[in-house]
Amino acid sequence: MTVSLSTHAETPLEQKRRFEHGGTTMAAGHRVSLKNLSAWYEDQHAVKGVDLDFEPNKVTAIIGPSGCGKSTLLRCINRMHEEIPGTRVEGEVLLDDQALYSDAVDVTAVRRAIGMVFQKPNPFPTMSIFDNVAAGPRLSGTKGGDLRERVERSLRSAALWDEVKDRLNQPGIGLSGGQQQRLCIARAISVEPEVVLMDEPASALDPASTLRIEELVEELKTRYTIVIVTHNMQQAARASDTTAFMLDGELIEAGPTEKIFTKPDDERTERYVSGKFG
Amino acid sequence: MAASAAAISQSGSLRGSPLSRLPDRALRIVLTALAVAILTLIAFFFIRLYVEARPAFARFGVFGFTFNNDWDVSRNVFGALPLVVGTLITAAVALIIGVPVAIAAALFVTELCPRRARGPLTIMLDLLAAVPSVVYGLWGVFVLIPKLKPAEQWVTDKLHFIPFIGGASVAGPNYFIGGLILAIMILPIVSAITREVMATVPADHKEAALALGATRWEMIRTAILPYSRAGITGAAMLGLGRAIGETIAVTLVIGNAPRIGSHLFDQGYTLAAVIANEFGEAANNPIHRAALIAAGLVLFVLTLLVNAAARVFINRRTALA
Amino acid sequence: MNAVLRPVSKARKRRDLAMRASLGLATALALVPLVLVLGYVAKRGLGAWSWHFFSTDPTGSFLGDPGGIKSAILGTILMVALATAISVPVGVGVALYLTEYGKNSWFAKAVRYFVDVMTGVPSIVFGLFVFIVLILSGGVGGYAGWKGSVALSLLMLPVVTRSAEVVLLLVPHTLRESALALGSPRWRMIAKVVLPTALPGLVTGSLLAVARAAGETAPLLFTAAIVNGTSLNLGQRMNSLPVQIFTDVGQAQDRLVARAWGAALTLVVLVLLLTLVARYMSRRSRLT
Numbered sequence: 018m019t020v021s022l023s024t025h026a027e028t029p030l031e032q033k034r035r036f037e038h039g040g041t042t043m044a045a046g047h048r049v050s051l052k053n054l055s056a057w058y059e060d061q062h063a064v065k066g067v068d069l070d071f072e073p074n075k076v077t078a079i080i081g082p083s084g085c086g087k088s089t090l091l092r093c094i095n096r097m098h099e100e101i102p103g104t105r106v107e108g109e110v111l112l113d114d115q116a117l118y119s120d121a122v123d124v125t126a127v128r129r130a131i132g133m134v135f136q137k138p139n140p141f142p143t144m145s146i147f148d149n150v151a152a153g154p155r156l157s158g159t160k161g162g163d164l165r166e167r168v169e170r171s172l173r174s175a176a177l178w179d180e181v182k183d184r185l186n187q188p189g190i191g192l193s194g195g196q197q198q199r200l201c202i203a204r205a206i207s208v209e210p211e212v213v214l215m216d217e218p219a220s221a222l223d224p225a226s227t228l229r230i231e232e233l234v235e236e237l238k239t240r241y242t243i244v245i246v247t248h249n250m251q252q253a254a255r256a257s258d259t260t261a262f263m264l265d266g267e268l269i270e271a272g273p274t275e276k277i278f279t280k281p282d283d284e285r286t287e288r289y290v291s292g293k294f295g
Numbered sequence: 296m297a298a299s300a301a302a303i304s305q306s307g308s309l310r311g312s313p314l315s316r317l318p319d320r321a322l323r324i325v326l327t328a329l330a331v332a333i334l335t336l337i338a339f340f341f342i343r344l345y346v347e348a349r350p351a352f353a354r355f356g357v358f359g360f361t362f363n364n365d366w367d368v369s370r371n372v373f374g375a376l377p378l379v380v381g382t383l384i385t386a387a388v389a390l391i392i393g394v395p396v397a398i399a400a401a402l403f404v405t406e407l408c409p410r411r412a413r414g415p416l417t418i419m420l421d422l423l424a425a426v427p428s429v430v431y432g433l434w435g436v437f438v439l440i441p442k443l444k445p446a447e448q449w450v451t452d453k454l455h456f457i458p459f460i461g462g463a464s465v466a467g468p469n470y471f472i473g474g475l476i477l478a479i480m481i482l483p484i485v486s487a488i489t490r491e492v493m494a495t496v497p498a499d500h501k502e503a504a505l506a507l508g509a510t511r512w513e514m515i516r517t518a519i520l521p522y523s524r525a526g527i528t529g530a531a532m533l534g535l536g537r538a539i540g541e542t543i544a545v546t547l548v549i550g551n552a553p554r555i556g557s558h559l560f561d562q563g564y565t566l567a568a569v570i571a572n573e574f575g576e577a578a579n580n581p582i583h584r585a586a587l588i589a590a591g592l593v594l595f596v597l598t599l600l601v602n603a604a605a606r607v608f609i610n611r612r613t614a615l616a
Numbered sequence: 617m618n619a620v621l622r623p624v625s626k627a628r629k630r631r632d633l634a635m636r637a638s639l640g641l642a643t644a645l646a647l648v649p650l651v652l653v654l655g656y657v658a659k660r661g662l663g664a665w666s667w668h669f670f671s672t673d674p675t676g677s678f679l680g681d682p683g684g685i686k687s688a689i690l691g692t693i694l695m696v697a698l699a700t701a702i703s704v705p706v707g708v709g710v711a712l713y714l715t716e717y718g719k720n721s722w723f724a725k726a727v728r729y730f731v732d733v734m735t736g737v738p739s740i741v742f743g744l745f746v747f748i749v750l751i752l753s754g755g756v757g758g759y760a761g762w763k764g765s766v767a768l769s770l771l772m773l774p775v776v777t778r779s780a781e782v783v784l785l786l787v788p789h790t791l792r793e794s795a796l797a798l799g800s801p802r803w804r805m806i807a808k809v810v811l812p813t814a815l816p817g818l819v820t821g822s823l824l825a826v827a828r829a830a831g832e833t834a835p836l837l838f839t840a841a842i843v844n845g846t847s848l849n850l851g852q853r854m855n856s857l858p859v860q861i862f863t864d865v866g867q868a869q870d871r872l873v874a875r876a877w878g879a880a881l882t883l884v885v886l887v888l889l890l891t892l893v894a895r896y897m898s899r900r901s902r903l904t
Binding site: 322329334395399403423427428430431486547567588598602 | 643710724735749752777833837861873876883884
Binding site for chain 2: 097125129130132135137139205208
């Protein structure tokens with residue numbers, strides 16, 4: 018499992034970024050903006066003309082009943098939606114000023130800049146803990162001491178290092194569910210993205226592990242722009258700065274989390290957050 | 296009988312009458328008997344082959360029969376080593392050529408080709424398996440052998456420094472042609488099973504790799520190949536089993552020379568081919584017949600071992616899921 | 617691209633492209649033999665086809681008219697039909713045992729394992745076995761068409777069984793339960809619900825087994841043997857297309873070779889038709 022051909026050397030910018038990530042300096046975050054974003058599965062219009070900004074170094078939660086299009090919206094941001102055959106996206110996604118769906122943009126670069134954590138913990142089953150985290154950096158030719166350093170840093174950031182540092186060579190699927198999910202978070206941030214997307218990251222976990230993930234999200238936002246999809250309203254209320262409410266593919270309302278949960282503008286939001294439906 | 300049945304059904308209506316349960320029990324017994332019969336058949340199979348092969352083993356010894364390098368019908372001497380070696384050489388050539396192509400085709404069909412091309416490509420790959428063995432043989436004799444001979448000669452001249460491959464004078468029918476035909480014949484089965492194995496790779500793992508910014512090929516190497524390695528090994532071993540047992544096509548293109556060829560492009564023989572060719576004349580010569588049945592038994596055991604191993608590999612992949 | 621999107625290195629892109637191209641090329645390479653074989657068989661075979669070719673038996677004479685392949689076609693049809701009549705009921709029966717009764721018992725697992733083992737047994741070994749049991753042991757005469765059928769049915773049996781088991785497992789559990797809940801006994805549930813639902817899939821599996829058997833040479837060589845004349849009696853020696861091709865190739869005489877190509881085209885058309893019909897049937901099946 019090595020990438021032998023790559024001749025990619027770090028640019029000064031990358032070195033700077035690496036320094037910033039390693040140290041305590043807060044990196045300047047990046048903004049993601051959706052402009053009139055629509056998404057389809059075959060004929061089904063799953064996301065309908067959404068305009069929404071995700072602020073740098075903030076956690077934005079997307080809530081809504083199942084099937085409301087929140088996961089689809091999330092998958093449009095790093096262009097994973099197009100991996101499903103028969104799907105289509107219209108409108109724009111901007112990372113700072115860069116349109117991610119423009120022809121000049123390489124989809125792999127998009128995904129490297131925007132990491133993703135999935136609903137079910139999905140470490141590569143044949144790989145050790147170390148190799149799971151190393152898989153991403155290895156793709157771009159990182160190896161040797163740099164690689165070990167990167168793996169350690171990612172595992173520390175994911176608050177997993179102390180638990181696994183003595184068994185890095187054991188299989189990743191041997192960990193508990195909560196540890197596996199933190200391993201996946203470590204894997205996602207190992208390629209040093211700017212934005213981290215989380216698709217119901219705690220829905221398959223027990224309450225204690227869920228809390229740890231939420232604490233971790235709070236720590237991670239100092240370095241990343243974070244978007245988290247959840248159907249768990251307590252989680253959204255606890256872990257996010259901004260909350261967006263979706264219904265039937267439409268964005269109903271977005272604003273500061275406290276406002277959405279206490280005095281939302283829209284009556285449908287009010288009914289949803291007070292548990293009257295969904 | 297009818298009266299008592301009615302009485303019972305009245306007293307315990309929930310249990311139904313024995314009469315109405317009779318077909319159920321009969322069906323169960325018949326179906327179970329069929330299953331038992333299959334197992335008995337296979338055991339019987341093995342025993343009969345062994346009993347009929349025993350004269351050959353008695354005269355030459357099991358080890359002597361399998362590993363003596365002397366198969367001469369005119370002297371009634373039967374040592375099967377040339378056949379075993381021929382079988383192994385052709386099977387090896389088949390695997391070396393066929394397996395990489397089969398895996399590549401499976402990857403292309405499942406991960407790379409446009410969705411609309413997937414169905415037609417799958418059907419065409421499967422059709423390779425539908426062409427009868429004797430037709431491949433016919434094509435091999437009259438097309439492949441003459442057309443490939445100059446190319447084979449060129450290769451062996453260029454590679455003259457490699458033992459066994461280089462510096463040969465190419466015989467028309469030879470090990471390589473036999474292996475090549477076998478490669479074509481095992482390709483569809485290896486490819487089909489590899490496709491099945493790859494289809495079981497969870498979308499989660501593929502997406503995890505893509506979300507890290509992997510290119511398509513990097514995704515294949517990170518998520519698909521490690522996960523399906525055991526299954527692909529199993530598929531290759533099933534292909535090996537096929538290659539060992541395949542008879543008619545090889546019989547037509549191997550040259551049927553009962554000696555160990557000196558190089559890859561030399562004539563040879565295989566276990567299966569010798570049975571197909573010599574059994575007709577051997578029916579009235581007990582020791583020759585026993586030797587051929589013994590060759591069949593060696594073939595049987597060999598394919599049994601290979602297939603059993605293949606199952607182990609193919610089933611192992613479920614442990615990951 | 618701006619600084620946030622660090623482009624993928626050229627080397628990675630090249631490697632990706634190179635690997636995709638090689639996989640595509642390998643796939644094309646895999647299909648070359650199919651095109652070549654079918655092309656040659658069609659070209660040479662059509663040259664041999666004529667009314668005379670289909671309406672006469674091989675004469676067996678080395679000089680002059682070699683005759684056609686009538687006996688081979690009829691022999692193949694008869695022997696394969698009998699083999700199907702043996703292997704399909706037994707194979708589906710065993711599959712029913714596995715899905716409805718045996719399930720995951722150790723015995724069912726053993727049966728499943730050995731059926732898989734049978735799939736791997738070389739066809740010529742089946743021929744040997746039938747020769748030993750039905751010819752060498754005496755009592756039931758010499759070479760005969762029905763013995764060829766027995767050899768072919770042994771070959772078909774595992775194919776039918778495993779494909780039938782897969783299809784039967786696809787019949788939804790709820791269908792079975794609702795039939796049992798209505799109070800129908802198990803055998804009625806199997807006969808009225810399971811088998812009809814699975815029928816198209818069972819036909820597909822059987823047709824694929826038939827296609828495989830029709831193309832087999834090795835098991836027939838020393839069971840049904842080689843003969844020229846037409847026989848409609850399965851108790852006698854019987855010719856078949858694959859064996860006819862095999863013997864004609866061995867003669868290395870232009871006219872016999874031409875007949876081999878014609879017979880090969882006939883056989884290929886027959887087998888491909890069976891295969892395509894089988895695929896069509898499986899597409900019509902509502903079970904997936």
